Amino acid sequence: xxxxxxxxxxxGRALWLYSRRPIDPDIVATAPAGGPVEPRSHLxxxxxxxxxxxxxxxxxxxxxxxxxxFNPLAPTVDPASPTELPAGDYDVAVFENRFPTFSRxxxxxxxxxxxxxxxxxxRAEVVVFTQNANASLGSLPLDQVQLVVEVWKDRFEDLGSxxxxxxxxxxxxxxxxxxVTLHHPHGQIYAYPFVPPIPARELEHQQTFFDxxxxxxLQAIVAQERQDGRRIVVDTDDVVAFMPPFARYAYEVWIxxxxxLPSLAELDSGGCRALxxxxxxxxxxxxxxxxxxxxxxxxxxxxxxxxxxxxxxxxLHIEFYPAYRMPGRLKYLAGSELGAGTFxxxxxxxxxxxxxxxxxxxxx
Amino acid sequence: xxxxxxxxxxxGRALWLYSRRPIDPDIVATAPAGGPVEPRSHLxxxxxxxxxxxxxxxxxxxxxxxxxxFNPLAPTVDPASPTELPAGDYDVAVFENRFPTFSRxxxxxxxxxxxxxxxxxxRAEVVVFTQNANASLGSLPLDQVQLVVEVWKDRFEDLGSxxxxxxxxxxxxxxxxxxVTLHHPHGQIYAYPFVPPIPARELEHQQTFFDxxxxxxLQAIVAQERQDGRRIVVDTDDVVAFMPPFARYAYEVWIxxxxxLPSLAELDSGGCRALxxxxxxxxxxxxxxxxxxxxxxxxxxxxxxxxxxxxxxxxLHIEFYPAYRMPGRLKYLAGSELGAGTFxxxxxxxxxxxxxxxxxxxxx
Numbered sequence: 116x117x118x119x120x121x122x123x124x125x126x127g128r129a130l131w132l133y134s135r136r137p138i139d140p141d142i143v144a145t146a147p148a149g150g151p152v153e154p155r156s157h158l159x160x161x162x163x164x165x166x167x168x169x170x171x172x173x174x175x176x177x178x179x180x181x182x183x184x185f186n187p188l189a190p191t192v193d194p195a196s197p198t199e200l201p202a203g204d205y206d207v208a209v210f211e212n213r214f215p216t217f218s219r220x221x222x223x224x225x226x227x228x229x230x231x232x233x234x235x236x237x238r239a240e241v242v243v244f245t246q247n248a249n250a251s252l253g254s255l256p257l258d259q260v261q262l263v264v265e266v267w268k269d270r271f272e273d274l275g276s277x278x279x280x281x282x283x284x285x286x287x288x289x290x291x292x293x294x295v296t297l298h299h300p301h302g303q304i305y306a307y308p309f310v311p312p313i314p315a316r317e318l319e320h321q322q323t324f325f326d327x328x329x330x331x332x333l334q335a336i337v338a339q340e341r342q343d344g345r346r347i348v349v350d351t352d353d354v355v356a357f358m359p360p361f362a363r364y365a366y367e368v369w370i371x372x373x374x375x376l377p378s379l380a381e382l383d384s385g386g387c388r389a390l391x392x393x394x395x396x397x398x399x400x401x402x403x404x405x406x407x408x409x410x411x412x413x414x415x416x417x418x419x420x421x422x423x424x425x426x427x428x429x430x431l432h433i434e435f436y437p438a439y440r441m442p443g444r445l446k447y448l449a450g451s452e453l454g455a456g457t458f459x460x461x462x463x464x465x466x467x468x469x470x471x472x473x474x475x476x477x478x479x
Numbered sequence: 480x481x482x483x484x485x486x487x488x489x490x491g492r493a494l495w496l497y498s499r500r501p502i503d504p505d506i507v508a509t510a511p512a513g514g515p516v517e518p519r520s521h522l523x524x525x526x527x528x529x530x531x532x533x534x535x536x537x538x539x540x541x542x543x544x545x546x547x548x549f550n551p552l553a554p555t556v557d558p559a560s561p562t563e564l565p566a567g568d569y570d571v572a573v574f575e576n577r578f579p580t581f582s583r584x585x586x587x588x589x590x591x592x593x594x595x596x597x598x599x600x601x602r603a604e605v606v607v608f609t610q611n612a613n614a615s616l617g618s619l620p621l622d623q624v625q626l627v628v629e630v631w632k633d634r635f636e637d638l639g640s641x642x643x644x645x646x647x648x649x650x651x652x653x654x655x656x657x658x659v660t661l662h663h664p665h666g667q668i669y670a671y672p673f674v675p676p677i678p679a680r681e682l683e684h685q686q687t688f689f690d691x692x693x694x695x696x697l698q699a700i701v702a703q704e705r706q707d708g709r710r711i712v713v714d715t716d717d718v719v720a721f722m723p724p725f726a727r728y729a730y731e732v733w734i735x736x737x738x739x740l741p742s743l744a745e746l747d748s749g750g751c752r753a754l755x756x757x758x759x760x761x762x763x764x765x766x767x768x769x770x771x772x773x774x775x776x777x778x779x780x781x782x783x784x785x786x787x788x789x790x791x792x793x794x795l796h797i798e799f800y801p802a803y804r805m806p807g808r809l810k811y812l813a814g815s816e817l818g819a820g821t822f823x824x825x826x827x828x829x830x831x832x833x834x835x836x837x838x839x840x841x842x843x
Contacts, residue, residue, distance in 0.1 A: 166821065169824070171823060229709075284818060305821075311820050343591065415818030450652050455676070455677055456676035463536060
């Protein structure tokens with residue numbers, strides 16, 4: 116059972132509280148001092164790459180690694196110094212980013228941009244995984260991880276139903292190595308007014324495969340990987356975590372339901388639980404490596420667009436891009452990756468999957 | 480006048496020395512101790528993204544920030560401890576990377592990769608800009624920068640004529656912020672056995688524009704930017720440096736010949752000089768910002784493929800991706816950039832181009 120309350124912050128932004136228990140109706144939404152931030156963001160078309168670039172100049176004012184006593188994601192302790200979240204009994208919270216790249220009312224597009232423009236409509240939300248500032252997603256109890264999955268699903272459905280949203284991407288940036296400015300366990304959701312270039316390209320290839328074979332590309336890969344076994348990290352009946360044979364990062368793990376569910380919307384309660392089990396296992400393995408707590412990564416969801424069409428070619432999955440390629444050695448994206456789009460790796464997915472499996476077995 | 484000598488290192492790798500003066504025929508090629516490194520690299524196909532990923536496991540042994548006395552890019556001082564370069568009078572040197580991602584003989588492709596594979600044929604070369612370990616490309620005398628441009632052209636022509644090379648990309652990674660392992664001023668050249676995804680996509684859009692308008696997309700952009708002026712950093716008659724209206728990085732500068740030359744091969748001596756003048760100016764401006772020496776960046780060349788076809792749609796240019804978005808604040812590629820392919824910027828190209836112009840005027 117998931118309880119949910121929708122509130123509105125004093126500055127007009129939306130806040131949702133989620134819990135396994137009924138939520139006190141007296142909880143009132145808070146917002147940090149400073150008043151409303153007027154979003155100022157627009158899109159410019161990059162005609163050579165064929166993609167939109169988002170400019171959000173109001174983000175220059177955003178919070179940068181504040182001291183712990185100003186953690187804006189912790190529940191408010193002193194009503195005179197409100198944070199983003201109220202005090203009270205709830206488990207997970209979602210609110211509209213105070214410094215959104217994409218928003219409902221992104222403001223006017225400036226003149227003289229020299230290229231095609233559009234308002235940066237859409238949404239940018241923050242998902243706070245727990246009230247505990249010192250936890251991490253993988254360290255939470257399984258039921259709480261499951262609740263986070265249910266929250267992602269809930270937000271996916273709501274955001275996906277907005278007419279100005281074509282693609283919803285929950286993600287988590289974790290660690291200073293990937294630029295995190297707030298250490299409280301949290302993720303984000305970007306709701307784009309277009310299908311962004313990476314999922315667009317992937318869906319195009321998935322569509323071609325689906326048309327040729329009558330089943331999904333990722334479904335075929337999962338079947339093959341289960342048969343092969345070498346790149347599997349965790350496999351339950353319902354969900355599999357593996358390193359794809361074509362991993363670009365040293366510890367790139369993908370988590371996918373075995374069934375070709377296009378999006379979070381198709382996960383029932385059991386599906387959310389099954390995904391949470393494997394997600395928690397993978398995160399626990401990551402955090403047990405090298406005594407590095409937490410293991411830094413970018414985690415992204417890939418799934419069906421919310422463009423009003425059916426997407427049987429899509430297959431919900433999570434991709435992890437860990438920051439390190441070995442202890443103390445970051446993977447830098449440089450000339451070949453940024454300039455050519457060709458990743459270079461010096462390790463093989465087979466070796467790294469075996470390493471991750473060994474950590475999992477040690478923990479079992 | 481450019482003098483050139485081709486040599487072969489004791490371990491079989493090629494070395495080219497370049498100079499404005501005749502090169503002593505007695506100079507003998509050197510190689511660091513340790514003997515030949517057997518390349519072991521292969522490509523795997525990423526069927527969702529539709530791109531090759533390169534695996535080069537022998538690169539795990541590569542040199543990581545050695546102390547200055549072991550600088551492998553400095554000329555050899557003690558013949559008992561040879562570096563990559565011999566002592567002697569020359570200005571610029573190019574040699575085949577000891578740990579190449581792409582090479583002539585990349586070794587066998589392993590079994591059981593679970594996806595389509597290919598040998599990582601091609602070349603990976605190191606371009607040493609000067610014998611002076613403490614210089615930077617922009618701090619070199621103009622004539623030496625011009626010589627470096629002439630060397631890029633020379634290597635482009637040679638590599639482009641190889642039957643297993645489809646795309647030649649000179650680039651420079653500068654600064655620990657972008658993962659540089661050796662501080663001696665140097666760049667690299669990757670010669671790919673395919674047209675990599677980013678230039679492939681750009682060329683496709685350039686082709687569409689060319690077919691529709693009878694002239695190049697970048698040529699049209701340059702003409703418009705000259706007219707507008709706001710995003711121009713430096714403009715000579717022949718070469719223009721500007722921030723594209725759709726810049727993805729805070730200080731993303733592009734340098735392009737005004738004439739739509741498809742590749743380095745079309746630069747005559749005057750063209751090399753003109754490019755060197757603007758390149759040196761841009762680098763001097765970068766290095767004068769914030770007292771940060773050197774200003775870290777990834778610099779890449781985009782130009783025509785070497786696939787045997789004519790590419791009138793291509794337009795030679797340099798793109799800079801600077802690591803910082805403001806003093807002390809790195810631009811991190813995280814969820815939106817890596818997972819969606821959508822860049823988010825919090826500054827506008829117009830403002831940043833004005834900032835760069837102000838530095839240039841201060842220096843003038």
